[in-house]
Amino acid sequence: MTLYLSELNQNSFSKELIHDILFKNISDDGKPCDCIFVPSSRTGTKYRTPAAVEQYFLGRSPKILFSGGDNGEFFESVPMKEMALESGVPEKDIIMETNSTNTKENVIESLLVLDKYLGLKNIQRIMICTAFYHMRRCHLTLQKYAPSWIEYSFYPVLDKTTRPDNWWNYENGRNRVCKEIKGLIHYAKIGDILDFKIE
Template identity: 30%
Template sequence: MISQQSWADARRLWDFQQMGHEVRPCSVAIGLGSHDLGVADTTAALYRDGMAPLIVFTGATSRTTRDRMPRGEAEHYRERALELGVPADAILVEPNARNTGENITFSRALLADQGVVVSSVLLVCKPYEERRAYATARKLWPDVEWVCASAPMSFAEYIASIGDERLVVDMLVGAQQRLMIYPDEGFMIRQEIPADVETAYRHLVAGGFTSRLVPTVAASDWKTETWHS
């Protein structure tokens, strides 16, 4: 059972991950591969709404997707988008990326190879990873404008759609940890972490929601002053 305190802490992390960007038309939409086919649904809906003339789906497989998406996350996303009416010639597939940094760098290279001029990108991801994806994209491809989008769902609605509440909370904690430690590794831009978000993260780690933490970084190694600089 997940305690009421843990639910409150998880909702705080969920709220912090939401960038609140106003979605507008962009040069291309990049759908970040994951276990969640809802990202493909959202990307397809944005395409149909005229928010991007071209889609890149990016992603290989991971431990959470190798059984459910054996042909690779990007390919399963493409198949889903085709089912939803997106034409095949509006979709590019990047099948090799295995983390968010590779999603961005490999997609950028693919678009360059295809001669696509990009000034803005609609970055579509899971709702609880908007800020993480944005911070990574801004670091690795700083000369374009980034607009984040995800399924317009509440925390409770998203939990119900995935069907695994523990997995979602673990993923939230992992996304938050990366926001805290990856700027020092050069993987993301640095963002201010509000005190209540930091406290919520600490509570959840202490409560055992640790399966998605970077394993080489112990909870005791936190350096709050560098996170906020």
């Protein structure tokens, strides 16, 4: 039976359903991209930034966009940029978005910045570089708001406790995936992301 996210309730989920929603069919296709999109987090320099920098130096994309605004303590994209610069990425190849405070804003504000610096009409493929469990939300949000011709490559970043092969073994992993699932259902119901078909 085929279901959509918007048709689910927010009660209990099987391990298999969680896997299908968050992790199924998310893998790197190895294709070159016009930009690496890195939505921030408080710990963005720990996993996401090194992964994006690695892909940049492998020649996957000529530009990295760090997206993240003020979390009340610091602008989340700033230390990510600083780390990239320290790693040898030229400043001319780094694009900054500093207004967003959540994934929807990451996407909308980043599209405005990309249009300013690169022109959306010139972008054919974006690499999404974020935590594995956060990838689905980023992709569905981009599909909702970005031009329809843009395609996406996934570079899911593996942390220690919210991986597709171990999240159920850790309390914070279980909490993260459950919160993410509930958020996806809510956003699908109110139309903030593209509704996702679960097969």
